[in-house]
Amino acid sequence: MNSKHDELSRAQVERAALPGPGEEPHFLPHPVMDRLLEAVIVLGGELWIERDRRRALESLLQSKGVVTPEEIETHSESDAQGRQEELTALITRLLDPLRTMRADG
Amino acid sequence: MEQRNPGKHPHPPRREDASHMEYMTEVRNFAIRSWFPEIAGEVGGIAAQAGMPAVIDADQYAELAPEIDRSPAVAGWKRVMRSQQQLAWQKLQDSYAADREFWEGRLTEAEERNPGRLHYDPDFHVPESACEDIHLQPGGYCGDNLAGFVFYHGTRVFYQGDNDKDEIHEACVEDMRLPADGQVRRILDLGCSIGQCTTVLKERHPQAEVWGLDVALPMLRYAHMRATDMGVDVHFQQALAENMQHDDDSFDAVLAYILFHEVPEHTFEPIVREMLRVLRPGGTLTVIDTPNSTVFPSPNWMWKTFDARYNCEPYSQAFGAFDFAALLEEVGFEDIRKETTNTFLLNTLATKPG
Ligand SMILES: C[S@@+](CC[C@H](N)C(=O)[O-])C[C@H]1O[C@@H](n2cnc3c(N)ncnc32)[C@H](O)[C@@H]1O
Numbered sequence: 001m002n003s004k005h006d007e008l009s010r011a012q013v014e015r016a017a018l019p020g021p022g023e024e025p026h027f028l029p030h031p032v033m034d035r036l037l038e039a040v041i042v043l044g045g046e047l048w049i050e051r052d053r054r055r056a057l058e059s060l061l062q063s064k065g066v067v068t069p070e071e072i073e074t075h076s077e078s079d080a081q082g083r084q085e086e087l088t089a090l091i092t093r094l095l096d097p098l099r100t101m102r103a104d105g
Numbered sequence: 106m107e108q109r110n111p112g113k114h115p116h117p118p119r120r121e122d123a124s125h126m127e128y129m130t131e132v133r134n135f136a137i138r139s140w141f142p143e144i145a146g147e148v149g150g151i152a153a154q155a156g157m158p159a160v161i162d163a164d165q166y167a168e169l170a171p172e173i174d175r176s177p178a179v180a181g182w183k184r185v186m187r188s189q190q191q192l193a194w195q196k197l198q199d200s201y202a203a204d205r206e207f208w209e210g211r212l213t214e215a216e217e218r219n220p221g222r223l224h225y226d227p228d229f230h231v232p233e234s235a236c237e238d239i240h241l242q243p244g245g246y247c248g249d250n251l252a253g254f255v256f257y258h259g260t261r262v263f264y265q266g267d268n269d270k271d272e273i274h275e276a277c278v279e280d281m282r283l284p285a286d287g288q289v290r291r292i293l294d295l296g297c298s299i300g301q302c303t304t305v306l307k308e309r310h311p312q313a314e315v316w317g318l319d320v321a322l323p324m325l326r327y328a329h330m331r332a333t334d335m336g337v338d339v340h341f342q343q344a345l346a347e348n349m350q351h352d353d354d355s356f357d358a359v360l361a362y363i364l365f366h367e368v369p370e371h372t373f374e375p376i377v378r379e380m381l382r383v384l385r386p387g388g389t390l391t392v393i394d395t396p397n398s399t400v401f402p403s404p405n406w407m408w409k410t411f412d413a414r415y416n417c418e419p420y421s422q423a424f425g426a427f428d429f430a431a432l433l434e435e436v437g438f439e440d441i442r443k444e445t446t447n448t449f450l451l452n453t454l455a456t457k458p459g
Contacts, residue, residue, distance in 0.1 A: 014370050014423050016413040018237075025415060027180035027187075037181065038188040045128050045192065052124035073120050087128065091135050095185065 048087060055083060112334045113304075114270065117258050122200045129193040129262045136185050137265065144182050145404035148173055152403040162399050163426065166406035173407055187415050190241045193262045194255065198243055201251045208251050215330035223329040225322055225343035232345070234369045234420070235320045241417050246298070246321035253299050253327020273448070274301040277362045278309055280446065282389040282454040284357050289313050293356045293383065295346050295376075296364030300328030304337045306360070313357070315339045318349060347375035354385035362393045363450070370423040377436045387459040390438060395421065396451040397429045429453060 019025050026034040056075045060067050077083055117123050149159075151172050157165055173179055201208055216223055231247050238245045242259060246252055261269060268274070283289060289310050294303040297317030307315045317339060319325050325341045332339050344350050346364065359380050365373065380390055401409065413422045430441050430453055438455035445451055 014420070015234075016419045016422055018414055018417060018419055025187075027174075027183040028177065029180075034184050037184045038192075041132065041185065041188050041192060044132070045125050045196075048128040049121045049124045052127075053120065056120075087131050088135075091128075091131050092139075095132070095135055095140070 044090065048090065051086070051090075052083075113331065115257070117197060118200045118204065122197060122258070125196050126193065126258060126262055129189055130266050132185065132189045133262060134265050136182060136189065140182060140185075141404075141408075144179055144407075145402075147176055147178050148404040148407050149402070151176070157403065160400045160402050161406065163406070163422075166403060166410070169403060170410070173403075179407065183411055183415060186411070187241070190263075190416060194240075194242050194259050197255045197258050198249070198251075201254050205251065208254060212250070212326045212330050215333040216326070219329070219333040222333070222339065223325060223341050225325065229322075229343055231320055234372075237419055238417050239367055246319075246324050248323075250323050250326070252321070252323035253325075253330075256324065257299055257327065257331075271301050271305060274305050274362075276446070276448075277302055277360065277391075277393050278305045280393065280444070280452050281358060281360055281391040282456070284387050284389050284456075286387060289357045291316070291356045293318060293349075293351070293359045295349075295359055295361040295380070296367075297328060297341070298324045300325075300332055300339065300341060302360060302362055303328065303339050303341070304332050304335060307337050307339045316351075316356075317341045318344050318346065320345055347372050347379055349379055349383055351383045353382055354388075356383050356388060357385060358389045358391070359384055360391045360393070364394070365392065365429065366395045366418065366421040366424040368424075369420050370427065373424070373427065373429070373432060374436065377432055377438075381437055381457055384457040386457055388457045390433075390455045390457070392429070392453040392455075393446075393450050394429075394453075395425055395449070396445070397425060397427055399426050 024034075028034050028037070055077060057067060059077055059079075060071055060075055064071075117126060152161065152169055155169055155172070157169065161169075236245055236247050238248075240259070240263065242252065242256060243249070244252060246256070249255070264273060289312070291314045292306050292310060294300070294306060294315065294317040297303045297319050298321070300317045303315055303317035307313070317325070317328055319328075319341070320343065322343050325343055329341045332341075342350070346361075346368070361380070365376075368376065384390065409422065409425060412418045430443060433441050433453065433455045437458065439458050440454075440456045442454045443451055444454065
């Protein structure tokens, strides 16, 4: 049955060879480069979390002059577009060195 | 607190989880929308230089792969795609696990509040193939009681913000083939995960009895809690797609949305036979999944092979190369049609002979 399937090429196996438990592959020439890149992504996430909170805080401070943690926790900013643009710009800054990287380094 | 009530579109536990998800969504958008076109250019260039045609088969790609993997650009892209996925899951999982008792309590409370709608047997045996860390979610669909919570938010990142209001699930239900006689009394959502299609199905067909079936209990418990909070009356059942525990001819329509590329190849035929069995004559099948073909452009191969190994989609390659429409025909479905949608998926529609 399923003649196309009978002709399956050798690259088609039922289960792909996954990295083993706890084993992290590296894609870049040296594992350290993979880790550094991951660290950059983590850093960006941390930065964004802080920035997001700060923006909320500042906007609250501006409008009320008084801040409670609950207010920050539930606050939603009116300048959604400006906020989005700032996030996109941040990620572009972080990852553009990779985007523009070519085989010749 | 409102955000502690999961409902249809819940917030993650803390503001910082929401910020982190948003960041990861943008990283993914960047990698896919801005960066991948350039990677595709690079991969296509390598293929052209090796004298390959625009679309190639798996053997041809295997020949090219070592050269493609040497490209620093490709390597960097893969690292970002994998790390993005790992880091997004990890943060969500840590956040829910920090308040585990509370969230598990929410699941249990829904089972008490809305009994008789979640069907499972504590002795049910989950096959090993259903325990993979699919998409790198730690513990996969079955390994953690809170997997459904984590899956909901993690897939919002995966869908790059395009499914925040279940838009994709609504489109799936919209695209379904329904019986020509218009009779829709019972509908089955096969591999329903957290029941996002299941509830849309009930909203579209309020007169019908709607069942969501999945092998993973944590997904089903979340699905049940979510539907209960939404006030949508549907059934969720733990079973294998290859052994559904429903009567012959008992459903009018079956939907399987992105189930097949995640199951081992030896189960394709048993599952298709089971779908045929439970459908009544004239009943209809809609399978929405990754396209089946033995040839793809070289950049697609790069992504597909990366996804299989490094985004933990261990069975996806076999489904990709499989002639699924031919199997439907062999097993006894008729009027089989393939429809490409505006997403990257393929809809395969079929009817049980009347
Ligand atoms: C990608 S998810 C499906 C997504 C879902 N249909 C939706 O609407 O979002 C695949 C699901 O198939 C389930 N699954 C895997 N193998 C199965 C099997 N043999 N029988 C039933 N469900 C299975 C998994 O537990 C998982 O929830």
